[in-house]
Amino acid sequence: GENVEQHPSTLSVQEGDSAVIKCTYSDSASNYFPWYKQELGKGPQLIIDIRSNVGEKKDQRIAVTLNKTAKHFSLHITETQPEDSAVYFCAASSTRKGSARQLTFGSGTQLTVLP
């Protein structure tokens, strides 16, 4: 099955700096790569995703890049703000039975933005 590795496990940056979180996956059949943000006491929320036919996607201060050959993808947050502090999870997905898309998650990155 799929295996997703995520680094680093913790990341501290100064407000206004950039943050980068990296993930690798093992299954070449995976074709969808979402990123989730989980704030304290809440469930994960989708913040951006990318499909395997695209190399990069951007949404305001966040961007995701995908290298299918190397099987890795990254989350980039620019101009970080204190409200960006949260746990971020990457995931990789292929389609399973009944079209249920199963996500395999990385272990998470605790991002702290220091004021």
Add this chain to the structure above:
Amino acid sequence: DVKVTQSSRYLVKRTGEKVFLECVQDMDHENMFWYRQDPGLGLRLIYFSYDVKMKEKGDIPEGYSVSREKKERFSLILESASTNQTSMYLCASSSPTGLENTIYFGEGSWLTVV
């Protein structure tokens, strides 16, 4: 907005008790999931269901069962709770139609087994 509601946010149960975790979604999604979240391990899939009365094992089904009698409701059952099942449990739903197929999560249920 999609709403996935987990009725119990915090539970404390004794070893050997039968535990029910309930989840309801209001978007008529076909697919529903139960994940377990533990520090350093990320989210791991326990079971999923792609239709009413249908269920499939995920990566860590041992010690759990599920029930989906209605499309909007997906229950996780711990037949005999053990201390190693102390964790946060996340329910999620998605629809297979269209390109998005986004998975939406509930707020989580914190279960402590003593």
